[in-house]
Amino acid sequence: MDKKAGMTPVSQTRRFGFADWMIVYLVTALFIFLSLTRNAFFTYSNVHSILHEVSFNFYAAIGFTLLIIMGELDLSVGSLFGFGGAMMGFFIFNYKMSAPAAIALAVAVSALIGLAAGFLTVKFRLNSMMVTIGVMMVVKGLNWYLVNRFSGRQFALSARRFVSGGIFGVKWTIILMVVIAVVMEILLAKSRHLKQLYYIGHNADTAILYGINAKAVKCVCFAISAAMSAFGGVLMTARLAHPNVTVGSNLEISIITAAVISGASIFGGRGSIVRTMFGVIFVFTLINGMTSFNINTYVQQIILGAILILAIYLDIRANAEPTGERA
Amino acid sequence: MEEKPDFLKISNISKSYGVVKALSDVSFSIRRGEIHTILGENGAGKSTLVKIITGEASPDQGYIELDGARVLSFSPRDAHKMGIYMVHQELAIFENLTVAENIYTDHSFKTGGRIDYKKLYEETGKKLDMFGLGAVAPDTPLASLTLANQQMIEILRCIVAAPKVIILDEPTSGLNDHEAGMLMDILRRLKDENMTIIYISHRLKEIMRISDRVTVLRDGHFAATLVNDEHLTENVLINNMVGRDLSGSLYKIKTQSGAQEGAPLLEVKNFVKKNTLHETNFTLSRGEVLGVFGLEGSGASRLSRMIYGLERFDGGSLSVSGKTIPRVTPRALVKERVMYLNNNRKLAGLLPDMKVTDNMSLPILDKLSGKLGFIDFKRLAGITENFVRRFSIVLPSLSAKPKNLSGGNQQKVMLSACLVPEPEILIANEPTRGIDVGAKTEIHKFLLEIASKGVGVIIFSSELPELMSLSDRILVMRNKAVVGEVKCGDYTEQAIMRHAAFGKSPAEGTENG
Numbered sequence: 012m013d014k015k016a017g018m019t020p021v022s023q024t025r026r027f028g029f030a031d032w033m034i035v036y037l038v039t040a041l042f043i044f045l046s047l048t049r050n051a052f053f054t055y056s057n058v059h060s061i062l063h064e065v066s067f068n069f070y071a072a073i074g075f076t077l078l079i080i081m082g083e084l085d086l087s088v089g090s091l092f093g094f095g096g097a098m099m100g101f102f103i104f105n106y107k108m109s110a111p112a113a114i115a116l117a118v119a120v121s122a123l124i125g126l127a128a129g130f131l132t133v134k135f136r137l138n139s140m141m142v143t144i145g146v147m148m149v150v151k152g153l154n155w156y157l158v159n160r161f162s163g164r165q166f167a168l169s170a171r172r173f174v175s176g177g178i179f180g181v182k183w184t185i186i187l188m189v190v191i192a193v194v195m196e197i198l199l200a201k202s203r204h205l206k207q208l209y210y211i212g213h214n215a216d217t218a219i220l221y222g223i224n225a226k227a228v229k230c231v232c233f234a235i236s237a238a239m240s241a242f243g244g245v246l247m248t249a250r251l252a253h254p255n256v257t258v259g260s261n262l263e264i265s266i267i268t269a270a271v272i273s274g275a276s277i278f279g280g281r282g283s284i285v286r287t288m289f290g291v292i293f294v295f296t297l298i299n300g301m302t303s304f305n306i307n308t309y310v311q312q313i314i315l316g317a318i319l320i321l322a323i324y325l326d327i328r329a330n331a332e333p334t335g336e337r338a
Numbered sequence: 339m340e341e342k343p344d345f346l347k348i349s350n351i352s353k354s355y356g357v358v359k360a361l362s363d364v365s366f367s368i369r370r371g372e373i374h375t376i377l378g379e380n381g382a383g384k385s386t387l388v389k390i391i392t393g394e395a396s397p398d399q400g401y402i403e404l405d406g407a408r409v410l411s412f413s414p415r416d417a418h419k420m421g422i423y424m425v426h427q428e429l430a431i432f433e434n435l436t437v438a439e440n441i442y443t444d445h446s447f448k449t450g451g452r453i454d455y456k457k458l459y460e461e462t463g464k465k466l467d468m469f470g471l472g473a474v475a476p477d478t479p480l481a482s483l484t485l486a487n488q489q490m491i492e493i494l495r496c497i498v499a500a501p502k503v504i505i506l507d508e509p510t511s512g513l514n515d516h517e518a519g520m521l522m523d524i525l526r527r528l529k530d531e532n533m534t535i536i537y538i539s540h541r542l543k544e545i546m547r548i549s550d551r552v553t554v555l556r557d558g559h560f561a562a563t564l565v566n567d568e569h570l571t572e573n574v575l576i577n578n579m580v581g582r583d584l585s586g587s588l589y590k591i592k593t594q595s596g597a598q599e600g601a602p603l604l605e606v607k608n609f610v611k612k613n614t615l616h617e618t619n620f621t622l623s624r625g626e627v628l629g630v631f632g633l634e635g636s637g638a639s640r641l642s643r644m645i646y647g648l649e650r651f652d653g654g655s656l657s658v659s660g661k662t663i664p665r666v667t668p669r670a671l672v673k674e675r676v677m678y679l680n681n682n683r684k685l686a687g688l689l690p691d692m693k694v695t696d697n698m699s700l701p702i703l704d705k706l707s708g709k710l711g712f713i714d715f716k717r718l719a720g721i722t723e724n725f726v727r728r729f730s731i732v733l734p735s736l737s738a739k740p741k742n743l744s745g746g747n748q749q750k751v752m753l754s755a756c757l758v759p760e761p762e763i764l765i766a767n768e769p770t771r772g773i774d775v776g777a778k779t780e781i782h783k784f785l786l787e788i789a790s791k792g793v794g795v796i797i798f799s800s801e802l803p804e805l806m807s808l809s810d811r812i813l814v815m816r817n818k819a820v821v822g823e824v825k826c827g828d829y830t831e832q833a834i835m836r837h838a839a840f841g842k843s844p845a846e847g848t849e850n851g
Contacts, residue, residue, distance in 0.1 A: 201712050201713055201715075202707070202710075202711040202712055202713065203703035203704060203706065203707040203711045203712075203713055204711050206699075206703065206713060207703065209692070209696075210689065210692075210696075210700050213689045213691055213692055214686060214689055216685065216686035217686045217687055217688065217689055217700070218700065219668050219669075220648070220668055220678060220680060220686050220687060221668070221672060221677075221700045221701040221755065222668055222669045222671075222672030222673070222701060223669070223700070223703075224669055280691065280692075
């Protein structure tokens with residue numbers, strides 16, 4: 012015990028601390044660069060509108076982060092984001108539902124879809140990436156079908172007002188994003204329910220050995236992921252005022268980039284909600300910046316793809332080494 | 339019998355893994371054209387020796403001489419070039435490819451870029467005929483063959499490479515007696531062609547039937563090389579395998595049972611699983627240390643996994659303190675305060691990349707947190723500190739990661755994680771595998787200590803001295819069934835080993851030989 016008092020691995024903590032918050036430095040650097048090169052960038056309204064867009068997409072990244080901590084990938088977030096909005100339109104236009112009821116129902120249906128994806132993954136030990144690619148295809152098809160049935164129809168003005176409401180000039184979706192990020196971050200570190208995710212991500216067999224119901228936890232997180240994706244999509248669609256098939260397209264790519272670039276590992280065991288938030292801010296600010304430089308959207312895609320590959324490469328280099336062996 | 343010349347000479351080989359000495363100063367030689375068995379208990383150093391011969395590991399000291407030439411550090415590839423081939427216990431076959439493709443994996447019979455399938459099948463057919471497998475068509479997918487035939491195909495694959503030395507690791511473990519007999523015939527023919535065969539097996543009868551000579555390893559040391567003549571008996575082999583000095587302080591044979599009277603703490607009733615476990619029944623009392631002994635393949639380790647719900651079973655029931663567990667899962671058992679110490683901490687049981695405190699909190703997350711679910715880190719630090727002190731775990735700080743600790747300390751962290759929930763029953767599977775003698779002694783002490791406080795402990799181990807020093811009773815398993823029970827006071831290694839090697843298992847039919 013005396014040994015313990017004398018030695019604390021300070022150097023180690025610091026080194027990892029720097030790498031952990033790399034994403035914050037990246038975002039800061041990007042903001043400084045764009046402020047210096049683009050006159051219109053660092054204005055309240057521009058930053059605010061970037062964060063407003065980020066907030067919808069961030070909701071879809073919450074469950075994704077919980078899952079990646081457990082070593083699972085959910086590629087259906089983008090399509091459920093779109094489908095959430097389409098369902099809302101469907102319930103409002105076809106069944107004359109009130110907006111809150113339509114939103115609640117769309118989110119609930121999405122949660123069930125997520126639960127089904129989770130069930131398939133854990134019950135049959137399937138690769139979650141493959142399962143959710145399947146879900147993505149199915150949901151995309153349903154999305155297009157629904158949207159085509161009521162193209163051109165607009166939501167009531169109240170829906171748009173609701174989404175852009177705020178307190179002290181800050182949109183409520185941004186405030187909610189920050190609150191969720193902070194609360195989830197605390198829970199991940201301190202609550203037994205979310206701490207479980209790290210155990211499962213580090214070694215699911217060990218977690219199971221000591222009594223954790225890894226399958227149930229995964230199913231719940233798939234449901235959260237789907238529900239929150241739909242929630243973000245509903246808000247986004249309401250802002251656009253009409254359902255649109257492009258809502259949420261390729262969002263899963265932005266989110267996986269955001270998560271991995273901010274320190275989550277595709278091998279599980281790592282990830283943080285606050286950092287993912289910064290990751291999403293980074294990706295969407297980058298897109299905003301590239302657009303302001305008049306960079307062609309195709310070139311933007313190439314750049315985003317290259318960043319994703321780089322992030323995955325760094326993740327593999329840092330986290331794929333075999334562990335447990337002492338030389 | 340004429341004396342054949344030495345072909346493979348093992349000279350003064352030593353090899354350590356960390357603090358564990360796997361082989362110390364082992365020397366013996368294997369002749370050309372003989373079937374030479376290497377025999378030893380689990381952990382005696384057989385697999386390390388084989389790894390050195392096949393180039394998968396290099397010795398710390400000593401060298402190998404092949405056909406008079408000394409070979410220094412070589413890779414498995416070099417070993418193939420020198421004609422040394424190994425048939426592994428786990429089959430390395432391609433199930434979706436045909437028999438022919440599995441045998442000629444190097445794509446022989448190529449003309450230009452195309453494989454001449456006609457010729458490939460023809461050659462394969464000839465080889466199959468030679469080995470009495472004429473009934474197998476060369477273009478059958480391997481997956482449709484029996485396990486025995488798959489094994490033969492794997493051996494054939496080595497043989498077409500025209501090896502000089504072929505090593506077989508437990509080749510009969512998946513075969514029935516008839517199939518094993520066929521394999522023996524093939525080996526004898528290869529021997530007649532002057533091939534050197536190194537044979538590794540636990541089955542003494544088989545060894546007596548096939549070997550020319552037997553080298554016994556014991557605790558990493560060379561024990562003896564015995565000629566298989568009329569003087570060799572199974573008892574001689576057993577005595578050579580276990581004949582270690584038992585007067586040492588490490589392994590004092592237990593003579594007094596510590597089991598408490600009263601209703602059993604754990605009851606295993608009619609546990610059964612097809613092809614894996616024959617009907618098994620036993621009970622565990624409060625304060626009892628029950629040893630379960632079995633050589634590799636006896637089913638002991640799998641029984642331990644079934645009891646804890648890590649592996650499904652076909653029938654039977656489990657009760658803890660008189661209460662039948664409706665669905666046997668690790669979660670249900672943890673709730674009944676049963677914990678499982680895993681045999682391989684690298685696979686599961688320890689989180690090497692998470693803090694030591696995180697390792698300790700995993701099994702008691704619910705007890706550490708209040709209604710809102712927030713973990714009481716202060717209490718956790720206290721609990722961890724307690725175990726660190728109690729088990730004298732050496733670590734730089736409580737937030738150290740187990741991957742940076744020695745094997746013994748890692749094992750102590752894992753044992754602590756199992757004991758943090760204050761279990762009533764501990765199932766320990768190979769509790770001291772791969773750790774140094776010092777840590778081993780300590781862990782033995784801790785296990786006896788918790789038993790003396792009333793915890794029921796089941797130890798599954800393939801180390802007999804360990805079991806004899808800890809257990810109040812030893813169940814012996816062989817061939818998927820419990821074949822004997824030896825009570826504290828009657829322990830001798832010979833008696834227990836006899837059960838483990840010859841005990842009549844109800845899971846098997848008539849045995850010939």
